[in-house]
Amino acid sequence: MRRPGASGPGFGPGLRAWLLRLLLGLAAWRGGAAGRSPVCGCCPGPARSGSSVARYCGAHPALELQGRCCLGPGPGPGPAAIVGLDLGNCSLTFLCAAFPDASAAVVIDLTENPLENIPNTSFQGFTRLQSISLPLALECPGGSMAWDRITTQGDSRTCQGQKNPCNSSGDLAWLCPENSLCSPNGPGLVQCMCSGSYHGYKCLREGTFPVLLFYGILGAVTTSLSLLAWGTQRRKAKAS
Template sequence: MAVFLMLLLLPWSAGGAAVCRHCPGPLQNGSVVAQYCASQAGTKSEGRCCWEQGTHPERLLGLDLSNCSLSSLPPGLDEATTTVVLDLTKNPLTLLPNSSFLGFTQLQTLVVPLALKCPGGNSAWEEVTTNGSSRFCQGQRNHCNSSKELAWLCPEDAACAPDGPGLVQCLCKSPFHGYKCLREGTFPMLLFCGILGAVTLSLSLLLWGTQRRKAKKP
């Protein structure tokens, strides 16, 4: 019971907390994350992160990974999808794949080294500017609202939804589901779980029987 309560009290998720501790020390003085955190009421800084207080779990708003000697994006970044401000400056990054920001629908300010482009391209942002050795990608655009050209990506019974800078996803409209939202009606969850459980149990028994016979052999 005590362990369960401790898990509930952990901020947001283990993955998000791990990202906050990826670089030593607090928020860098003058970083966009530090400025954002100071300008927002009801926030607190912890390691390289800025958290929104008063929510359960607490929501990660800002992530400062500037000057962390990063040659690639750190593991666990996908656990920080609620981030509004992210600073990646002063790092020897050479590649910034668009898929790295899948699910970052709340991201409004991303600062990257000047050598890198904004993920999704300039069209994915309201404003792209440069300042010294940094590139500022600001105001993530919702391509589902701003571009009619993307409508063909989704099947007839699905709706377009943003999924990160320059990324979209197709969500099936009720009561459709399945591949290309071609199936209508409620998803047969009980039947699916029953079949999956039966297959798993059968494979487990088969493996247990074969391994047991091998163990009995001298």
Template sequence: MAPVCLSRSLGWLSRAIPLLLALSAGRAPALPEICKYCPGPVYDKSEVDLYCKQRQELTLSARCCLTKQGTIVGLDLQNCSLKELDPLFTEAHSAIVLDLKANPFEYISFSFRNFTELQILVLPRKVDCPGGHNAWDNITCGPDSCTCHGQIQCNSTVEPALCPENAYCVSDGPGLFQCLCTAGFHGYKCLREGSFPLLMFSGILGTTTFCISILLWGTQLRKIRAS
């Protein structure tokens, strides 16, 4: 009897596993929350709409233009009555096209740090492009909006003063950059030669953390006994 049950179980598994794999493969990635932040779909013939429809590999969903993997490449939040940008907006850091026009912004205090892919940013007329003219190839303005075109990447060769010696700059968003040490240097202003002593640092950090934990545990234990 046991071999028959085992055979039936194996047969059921052989049919169930391919079905589960097929369902898992066909399941669409979860829609990012920022795509549903404002009701309605992407506006027809907006910058996001035009960009997305020109590329067959992209799809429009709610307020976003997405890759098949669910990565945001376009976000249309125009006419959403936004007075400021919510921290949730960071979900769109991979966007190439952003449309924020027709919103009552006085200014945008939000930092576009990590928006390194951004190439087209549409803003209300009275709001300046992040980073100013030095951060974009071109800025064009109409009656109600301004469009920031072509984010300029930092270049240590052209502007060597951006970073100290033995370091190079990497763009970190419009008008933003960070300095990374070249190979063979580390530390403050990349002045120390050689590789960073990771094992030693980790050992010291781990030992210190362990000692502090033991000390705190002993202190709390004495308080419990005293009470």
């Protein structure tokens, strides 16, 4: 029986060193997992060796395959950018929720999936996309006019060379309101950006946005509502 005040068995130097290595390893693993988007793991296993994503990644030494993603240097010190995404043969009936994380992708492979329909809005912001392979039942995002070249092979369709809808004519022509400029926003998608000092609805207001006035009014309203709520609760507390 242990006497009061007696110390228990301590950790030896070897056990302490082992625990330290374990903690450092877990921290490194968590840091690497945090830097990678969930879209890279929404389908189990690595990228398929014969997919267009694997071929693209293997042709560029600066890129690296991790899970279903081909990763490259990001624009800043943050996590690496997803330049390729292989979700082929994943039994997908719809795109996973993290799919927008791959908006910087250059090549995407969605073949061998029972996908029935993908809304064009799913590719909003995918302005760098230059090649996407799809099941044959699906049309190219944005329609055939949004791509330079479309090929079919077996049960897959590949759309290559995303066109700039702002520089197109005919069906893809897009007219923005006065005082605004057309900007690509994905296959067949555009957004109108106010030019110069114009802002507001349809870019009808000119001059710098009144930031101080806006936040001043917002702060005054917030403070008034907070005081009103505090006064109401205080009266209720006194009444009870």
